[in-house]
Amino acid sequence: MNSINKYLSVEQHLKQAIDLGVYAVDDKLPSIRQLSGELEVSKNTVIRAYQELEALGTIYSVPKSGYRVKAPLSQPSAKQAPSEVDMLAICKEILSPINHKAYLPAGSAHPRTDAPAIRSLYAEIGRHSRLQSQIPSNYQLPPGHDKLIQQIVRICHEMKVSAHADDIAITHGAQQAISLALRAITQPGDIVAVESPCYFGNLLLMESLGLKVVEVASCVNNGLNPEALAEAIEQWPIAAVLLTPNFCNPTGSRIPLKQRERILDVSRDIPIIEDDVFGELAYDQGIPSLYQLDDKQRVIYVNSFSKTLDSRLRVGWVISGRYRAAIEKQLLCDNMGSLNLMQSALSSFLASGKYRSHINKMRRVYQQNSKQMIKLLKQALNEYPSLKEHYHLTQPEGAFLIWFTSPKLKDSYQLYLECKRDNISLLPGKVFATSDQFNHGLRLSSANFDDTPKWRQGITALAAKIAAHCSD
Secondary structure, three states, rough: OOOOHHHHHHHHHHHHHOOOOOOOOOOOOOOOHHHHHHHHOOHHHHHHHHHHHHHHOOOOEOOEEEEEEOOOOOOHHHHHOOOOOOOOHHHHHHHHOOOOOEEEEEOOOOOOOOOOHHHHHHHHHHHHHHHOOOOOOOOOOOOOOOHHHHHHHHHHOOOOOOOOOEEEEOOHHHHHHHHHHHHHHHHOOOEEEEEEOOOOOHHHHHHHHHOOOEEEEEEEEOOOHHHHHHHHHHHOEEEEEEEOEEEOOOOOOOOHHHHHHHHHHOOOOOOOOEOOOOOHOOOOOOOOOHHHHHHOOOOEEEEEEOOOHHHOOEEEEEEEOHHHHHHHHHHHHHHHOEOOOHHHHHHHHHHHHHHHOOOOHHHHHHHHHHHHHHHHHHHHOOOOEEEOOOOOOOOOOOOEEEEEEEEOOOOOHHHHHHHHHOOOEEEEEHHHOOOEEEEEEEEEEOOOOOOOHHHHHHHHHHHHHHHHOOOO
C-alpha cells in the first residue's frame, strides 16, 4: 500500500466493499484492530479512514459497537419497478452440459458424487429396479412413498424443522416444489420479491409463470436486507417472497437469525417460499429456518436431495403450511403419480444410516475445498497489480459456492464465453438478475475441487483472463 495518504487507500478499500455488496446497510464493519491487521496499516490510519467516511455520510458510528454502513439517500431496490423476466435464451446457453474434463470445472452447482455413499445409493437403485418387475404396475400417488416420507421427517427433525408425516409432499426436485408453491399463491402478472442476485432457475421459473419480480438488495455475506424488503412491500403489491436464507445461489450468503426474524416481521402476512436445498451443508450447527420461526403457517418450506446427494435423483419435498391442499392438488394434476423406483430406493438408502455419515463427511470436504480454492485464487489474482485490492471473494459458511466481484470487471458474460472456449467452466453474474447489474460478478463452485496440477493450472489461467478483462 502506498505510504503516502495510506488512509485514502483504506477508505477506498471500504468503499469498494460497500459498493460490491460485501457490507449492506446497517451491517457492522470490521473493527479497527481487525482492519489494521488485514491491511497492514496502523490503527490511527484506520481510525482516520473511518472518520472520513463518517464525514461523507457513508457510514455511521455506534457507541461501544464500532461503525456500520449508512443507508443512501435513496434505495435503488425500492425504486426499481417490477420487471418482466426474459431469461430463456441465456439460460439455455448456461444449462448446456458442463465439460467435466475442463481445466477448471467450477461452473456447475452439482454436488460431489465420487463418495462411497453415492455408490451405495446407486447400488440400491439397481436392486429396486430389479424388484420393480415383480410388482404390479401402479402410480405412486401424492404425497409420496410412506417410508421415504418417514425418513424425511427424521431429516427435518435433525435440521430442527418441525414437521409431521402429514405435512410433507414429495416433489420432482425443489424446482417443482417452488413451481407448485408459486402457482398456489400467485396468478400471472403478480409481483414476487426475490433476493438480488437471484438463482437463475427461479427467475426462469417465474418467466414461465408470467410473474413479475422485484429484486431486493442483498448483502453477499448476510443475504436479503429486511429494510429494503420492507420498503419494496410499501411501494409495490407484492404477492409472495422467494428466498434462500442458507447459502443463497450465487453468493453463498447466509441470513443471520435477527435478520430472519426481521424479514418475518416486515413481510406481514405475505406468503414466503423458503428454498433450503443447501441448509444441511452448514459448516456449523446452523440457524433456525424461517419455517421454524414462523407462527402463521405462511412459510412454504422447500428442500431436496439435489445438493446433498445427487442432482440426478430429482427428489425433493415441500411443507406447505396453510397452502397444503392447493399444492397437493396441483401435484396430483401435474404428475398423476411420482417415480416409484427412485422413491422406494431412496427410502431404503436413507434407512441404512449412510446418509448422515455422508452429510457429515461432505461438510468437511466442502469446507476444506472452499478454503483451499479461495487461497489459490487469491494467490493467482494478486499476481496482477491491476487486480490486487480491487476484487472480493466470498468466504462461505456452508455448501460450495464462491462469488467473485470486481468493480473493474465490466462484462462477465464475455469473460464466460472466452473461458468456455478454453475449457474453463464458471457462470457469469449476468444470469442472476433480470438486467445487467451483476456484470461484475462470477459464480464458482468448489464442490469438485482437488488440489492437483490440473486445478492449479486452471486457476492460474482463470486469473489471467480476469486480469485481462479488468485492465485499466
